[in-house]
Amino acid sequence: MATQYSISGTTAKGIAASVERAVTDGGLGPGDALPPVRRLADDLGVSPGTVATAYKELRQRGVVVTRGRGGTVVAAAPAVASRRPPKVPEGLRDLAGGHPDPAFLPDLLPPAQLSPGSRSHRSAPRLPELEEAVRAWIGGHGVPVEHVTFAHGALDCVARLLSTELRPGDTVAMEDPGYHHLLDLVQALGLRSVAVPVDDEGMRPEALAAAVRAGARAVVYSPRAQNPYGGCFSEGRRDALVEVLRETPEVLVIENDHASDIAGAELNSLAAGGLSRWAHVRTVTKFLGTDLRWAAAACDPTTLARHDGRLLLTSGWISHLLQRTVLGLMSDGDTMGLVDRARTAYGERRRALVAALGSHGIAAHGMSGMNVWVPVVDESGVVNGLRSRGWWVAAGFRFRIASGPGVRISTAGLEPGDAVRLASDFAEVLGESEATYGG
Known part of the structure; x- marks a missing residue:
């Protein structure tokens, strides 16, 4: 104490x-x-x-x-001490990490030609061929791609965008429940989070409007594969959110499309809605490899200049070896075929668990992505009950600001047959919990 x-x-x-x-x-x-x-x-x-x-x-x-x-x-995740997820106990099936299935990740090989000697790439930080590949990748969804840049992963990009635009004490509108590393990042930057509740279609427009009226200077969200809830924007939800944000053109809108190619849902992007200040961020870690710490962003020219100006003063550029590796994978037909198979399998596995839970009368959310969110009364009781049956799932407290309790189950490696067994065990655990708490 x-x-x-x-x-x-x-x-x-x-x-x-x-x-x-x-x-x-x-x-x-x-x-x-x-x-x-x-x-x-x-x-x-x-x-x-x-x-x-x-x-x-x-x-x-x-x-x-x-x-x-x-x-x-x-603070729950103080900026001077990193909060790591708890270690998975030996012998348990890990459904807490949110990792892709290794069977759907390509082998990572360094490019055949390495950069010769020691030289600076500050004057030409991005490979032109990768820039063009990124424009085709992102622009195919209606996002403006005249201005693109790279970063060391999505969180690195978001951190730089927020730190160049906001000052300690400023408010950021955040999804609730939302991605715990983003919630921790906002707090570590000395910023304040205001909760915007989500449903199966993503952020709720009336809640975002309230956050903006309360003074939020930025909003961070995922348009699909929302983590942990699994929501994805419908066209109607996208239009309603754009309408809210058009009233406040000074608010920086950061769209984190982290799952992109394996999300299992179409992209309905706010960035395509004619906003003034915006950035659409994508990474490849979920489908090309978790060690590929690279992200691309399309954004308005002011946001691009501020991001790249700060990047220039720190690391200067993203490794050209890394860029060349990403370009090679994105250009390889076999690799992209593997990504297509991953998207199909992840969708089948996610839907199988939602259906299996539903057969026991257990409501679950997972419209897209690799996670399923299950509202519960007692998070620790459910986590410990499933642990005793060989499963390791994530307690929801790490993802919540003001929303109700729940648990997150990562389904990327969960075969449909295993989902049936997990759902049965989940129902038994809830039954025990109801007996303890009187229903």
Whole structure:
């Protein structure tokens, strides 16, 4: 507990550094409360303003959050300590990781010709052939592709876009439930998340409108294969969301089409709706290989300039060896045939689990992608009950802001026959839970 750790320092920076060390070392954990400002000021012999400044700095860097009357507590995923998923216990079937089936991933081989010598690619950071391939890949769905750029994966791209546009304390509209790494990233950047509930068609327009009215300066979402809920935009939902965002042209719209080719649903992109500030981001990790830390983005010219300006000052460019590898895979007919088979198999496996659960009267959501979301009353009870039967699924708390409890089941490697057995076990676990809680 926080009371067991002694915070030290006589300046705001010293106090903030002391708290940060405690979080890094594990002396303070997620949710632990920091002392009230006046009490800590008295303990340290400093002014309340000094402590308040230290707490403000920690908030801006995503180490702590303030909960009104609940005081200041260590963030659920503090920026100084990464929150890794729990290790899969030995002997359990892993349905928690969200990983693709290795059987549908191509062999990764380095390009035949490696870059000679040591030279800078800052003046020409992108392979022209890969740029053209990206324009054909993304532009086929109606997204404008005059301006494209690359990044070290989707999260890297989103982080750069948000950090160049927003400042600590600004608000980002986020899907709820949503992808836990994105939720953690927003918090780590010192930004605040405002929950936008989702359903089978993605973000709800009225909730997004409320978030924008409340001052959200950016919105991050997935148009299909929404993680963890599995929603995908219909044409009607896309049009309704575009209508909301056209009223606030200053809001940055970030579309994370992370599953793209294996999503199992058509893309209805907001980026094709004539918005002022936008970026459509895609990666290949789900269908070409998890080690290919590469993403492409199409965006408006202002967003492109700000993203590339920051990239130029950091890594400078994305490895040309990596670009050449991605280009080779995207141009290979056998590889893309494997991707087609993966898309079909993932769709069959996802639908099989939803149907199997439904046969037991268990509602589940998974219109697209590689995950199924199952609302439950008691997350830990379901996770532990399935664990005792040989299954390892993800508790929903990591994905939620304000939405109700649930569990996420990754279906990429779950054959239809196994889905029937899992659904039967799930029903038994829910029966035990109802007996415990009285229905």
